Amino acid sequence: MSAGNGTPRGSAVGEEIWAGSGVELEDSELPTFSAAAKVRVGVTVVLFVSSAGGNLAVLWSVTRRQSSQRRPSPVRRLFAHLAAADLLVTFVVMPLDATWNITVQWLAxxxxxxxxxxxxxxxxxxxxxxxxxxxxxxQAAVLNPLGPRSGAKRLLGIAWGLSFLLAFPRTRKGSQGETSIPRP
Incomplete structure (x- = not known):
């Protein structure tokens, strides 16, 4: 079996990566770091820098102690959690996507x-x-301005808990038995 250029199948540069993956290599090109991928990486870097700077500034602003307050306001706590979630996106999702666009394959x-x-x-x-x-x-603050709003901590816990549970890796049964969730 040859790849069409006189070399045995799988011996061309890059073809061994796809061997056994079920991907047909004849009449197809391996993925490359194209001009579109370079633009995506550039945009991702710009978004990374602006998102990191902005969200770190927000997190610093809402977590520093105010001399006039004995305890932080509930709104500051909510914005601190939102900034933390956005920083998680910034420092996990953006570098992962940029690296994926640069390497064009999973190496880790x-x-x-x-x-x-x-x-x-x-x-x-x-x-x-x-x-x-x-x-x-x-909404609770507008509808009941003078009432207690102790539900924010519980709602934060539910939001983070649901995020964890919904993201947790699991296997699913397919027609061929247990299969894992597809890789990126």
Missing amino acids: GDIACRTLMFLKLMAMYAAAFLPVVIGLDR
Whole structure:
């Protein structure tokens, strides 16, 4: 069996990576670091820098102690959690996507893949759930301005807990038995 250029199948540069993966190599090209991928990496770097700077500034601002207050306000706590979730997206999702675009293949192994996919999903779920928590807290503040609002801590716990549970790696049964969730 040859690859069409006189070399045995699998001996061309890059083809051994795909051997046994079920990907047909004849009449197809291996992925490369294209111009579009370079643009995506550049945009990701710009977003990374601006997101890291902005969210670190917000986190610093809402967590520093105010001399006029004995304890931090609930709104500051909510914004601190939102900034933390956004920083998780910034420091996990963005570098993972940029690295994926540069290398065009996964080189770090199965455990790193599962761990990073878990963190990526957890970050994205948390970044989506926390604005909902802030909205619910603000709704409670508007509808009952003088009443106690002790539910914010519980809602934060639910948001982070759901983020963890929904991102947790699991296996599913397919037609061929146990299969794991696909890799990035």
